[in-house]
Amino acid sequence: MALTVFQMLDLTGRALSVQRERLGVVSSNLANAQTTRTAEGGPYKRRDVVLAEDSMKDSFGHALDASLAGDERSVKVKEIRQDTAEPRRVYEPGHPDADTDGYVAYPNINTVEEMVNMITVMRSYQANLTVVTAVREMAQRALGIGRNG
Amino acid sequence: MIQLGDKLLPWLEKALDLSYQRQSVLSGNLANVDTPGYTPRDIEFKEFLVSELEAGPEAEGTAPMATARPGAEPGLDGNRVDLDTEMARMTSNRVFYELATEMTSRRLGLLRYAIDEGGR
Numbered sequence: 001m002a003l004t005v006f007q008m009l010d011l012t013g014r015a016l017s018v019q020r021e022r023l024g025v026v027s028s029n030l031a032n033a034q035t036t037r038t039a040e041g042g043p044y045k046r047r048d049v050v051l052a053e054d055s056m057k058d059s060f061g062h063a064l065d066a067s068l069a070g071d072e073r074s075v076k077v078k079e080i081r082q083d084t085a086e087p088r089r090v091y092e093p094g095h096p097d098a099d100t101d102g103y104v105a106y107p108n109i110n111t112v113e114e115m116v117n118m119i120t121v122m123r124s125y126q127a128n129l130t131v132v133t134a135v136r137e138m139a140q141r142a143l144g145i146g147r148n149g
Numbered sequence: 150m151i152q153l154g155d156k157l158l159p160w161l162e163k164a165l166d167l168s169y170q171r172q173s174v175l176s177g178n179l180a181n182v183d184t185p186g187y188t189p190r191d192i193e194f195k196e197f198l199v200s201e202l203e204a205g206p207e208a209e210g211t212a213p214m215a216t217a218r219p220g221a222e223p224g225l226d227g228n229r230v231d232l233d234t235e236m237a238r239m240t241s242n243r244v245f246y247e248l249a250t251e252m253t254s255r256r257l258g259l260l261r262y263a264i265d266e267g268g269r
Contacts, residue, residue: 002173015180022183051184071215072177075184124182127232131176134243138172141250142165146257 003056003072005139011056011074012131018075019125022049025080026118033109036097044107046083051075083108155260156205161253164198167212168246174215175239178230185226189235191218 003011025047035044054076085108093102171192181187193213221231 002170003176008173008176011176011180019183051181053181053184053187071190072173074177074180120183123232124179127179127182127236130236131179131239134172134239135176137243138169138246141247142169145250145254147254 005135007056008072008135009132011072012128012135014054014074014076015128016125016132018049018051018077019121019128021077022121023118023125025049026114026121029107029109030111030114030118033107033111033114036095036104036106043087043105044109046085046107046109048081048083050078050081052078155256157256158253160198160202161249161256163201163212164249165246165253167192167194167198168242168249170212170215171242172239172246175235175242178235179232179239181228182230182232182235183228184230185228187227188217188229189231190215191238192216 002008029046032044038044052075053073056072056074087105088108089103089105091102092098092104095104098104171194174190174192178189178191181189192215197213219229221229221234223229
């Protein structure tokens, strides 16, 4: 048994939202790669998005739907985790945020790694967009059966 | 489906159902392309349809369920979905669905022709 067309679109919609949220976090990391001072004090802490499967059960308005549907899962953001790694200490005695030993604490962000993450997120987003097209196309084809017979 | 005495239409109905279900499963796989620990699923689609076709119109095999596909090597987070494999499968499924709907339309058209024109 399978999800209805609308449920499939809902499933994919959630996945697209999740990828978008990931992109937001990657952008934030990249933008703050050099931020030594935050409102909470200390350098910016890198953030990471943890994903988990998301049951589609809440999209079924009726118990009958749930029993007919397949086991398909969507995805959700489980948490946005702050990296607990130590900040990167650079010797810069003249810097306004330097400590008493002359070291400045920089966020432990590897821009190359973040760029790779960004590309991965974009690919996943793109793939889920194709799913939307595929599902819509299938529905349209089904509606067209016998139309020109 | 109404029994029209046609041998192909019941098989096409099963083929369309299964292809649709498969899209549902593949959508789930792609939604979880980055989810830690997720294993992609699939339906043993081709084997079932071939056996149903060979068995003839009275065949009443049980449609296969979605099962976990061994798939790629797990990544560091345990995810086993390979984006390119899933995309390829989804594309082939789309083509199959298009083929099956087209065949159904034409078959129905043929029957309609036989009904309308055959009487003359």
